[in-house]
Amino acid sequence: MKKRLWTAGIILALFLGAAGVNNQLAAIGAEQAKTNSHFYEGKFHNAEAVTPTSLGRTLAIMLRFFTEEKVHAVPEQALPIQTISRVQLLALSDNELHLVKLGHSSVLLKVYKEFWLIDPVFAERASPFAFIGPKRFHQTPISIEELPNIDKVLISHNHYDHLDKAAVKQLSRKTGQFLVPLGVEADLIKWGLPEDKILSFDWWQEMHTDQGLIAFTPTRHFSGRGLSDANNSLWGSWVIKTAHQNVFFSGDSGYFQGFKQIGRKYGPFDLTLVETGAYDPDWPDVHMTPEQSLQAHLDLQGRVMMPIHNGTFDLAFHAWYEPLERISQLADQHNVRLSSPVPGQVLSLQQSLDTLRWWQPLIPSLQTAGGK
Known part of the structure; x- marks a missing residue:
């Protein structure tokens, strides 16, 4: 009951805007937004409409948290992780792209000689x-x-499981650039980050670097850290194209036709990091089921899929391991290569990305016959 009260309390706090939010876009973002077809009536909008949030829907979800029994929402045993050090990271070769999943949707990349972070929480x-x-x-x-100096931090949107205020403020001292969706620069400036370190992006906006191309692409989602800033800032996904590898990071999204557009424009992708977790029938427009996540990977013309947005926080009603188990079964059925590393495992895109299904020994029903 205590946990349910806490979770319901967070939903209520977000609905009432108790976190203290920024109601205005920063000037740079506001001026750019005025020229966009997806910014009108003072808000950003999806290309494919979603069901609007209402007090009734919010209260109904809160009621579920009070009354619905959750089964295996939190692991009963410690999850495996591999600790890594600055020395290990600096020792990685500079002539290929390395990746470390830190947990949830947080990813560390070594893009040749540079270290980049995506949605660090x-x-x-x-x-x-x-x-x-x-x-x-x-x-x-x-x-x-312990992290080495970071050249770029990329943010997909401003929800708390993707934009960590304390982490961003701490990273500011060792990061060269923050790449954020339009409007999110307002939060960072309010938190004390220098404006000259922040670059804001609209959908389909590109940036060329010594390593290749970075593009900010659409998703079907929403933004806000409280009631009064709902959709004041944009949300999206990231494309990272280098001379030898092509990577897609989905951020959060419901399934939509935009994945096909991104695949046609920037694909095929060597690796897609696709949201696979925190889905529910009560919010089908803004998060994907594993079946939809797999379809998004196929739409993007991906070679290997890495399911993200799972295994770290309890954000829905399904079991903690369900997204990983369902997507692995679907990948087998559709002959899709899946990579699901434990947090801290260092991968190289030039080597095999296949990994063991580390969560299966932790599923209670697989530990004892007849378990539930």
Whole structure:
């Protein structure tokens, strides 16, 4: 009951805007947004409409948290992680692309000689509060202090499980650039980050670097850290194209035709990191089921799929392992190559990305016959 009260409390706090939010786009983002077809009536909008949030829907979901029994929402045993150090990261070769899943949707890349972070969340809870809200299942495999200098931080949108205020402020001291969706620069500036470190992106906007191309692409989602800033900032996904590898990072999204557009424009992709978790029939427009995640990977013309947005926080009603188990079964059925590393495992895109299904020994029903 205590956990249900905490979770419901977070939903209510977000609905009422108790976190303290910014109601205005920063000037740079506001001026650019005025020219966009997806920005009108003072808000950003999806290319494919989603069911609008209402007080009734919010209260109905809160009621579910109070009354619906969750089964295996949190692991009963410690999850495996591989701790990594700055020395190990600096020793990685400079002539290929390396990747480390830190947990949930947080990813560390070594793009040749540069280190990039995507949606870095190091907080104990995905919440505006330190004492309440979804608590992580495992620690991060490396601390911010131990990280080497970071050249770029890429943010997909401003939800608490993707934009960690404390982490961003701490990373500011060792990061060269923050690449964010339009409007998110307002949060970062408010938190004290220098404006000259922040670059804001609209959908389909590109940036050329010494390593290749970075593009910000659409998703079907929403933004806000409280009621009063709903959809004041944009949301999206990232394309990273280098001379030898092509990577897609989905951020959060419901399934939509935009994945096919991205695949046609920027694909095929050597690796797609696709949201696979925190889905539910109560919010089908803004998060994907594993079946839809697999279809998104196929639409993107992906070679290997890495399911993200799972295994770290309890953000829905399904079992913690369900997204990984369902997507692995679907991948087998459709002959899709899947990579699902444990947090901290270092992968190279020039080598095999296949991994063991580490979560299966932790599924209670597989531990004892007849278990539930």
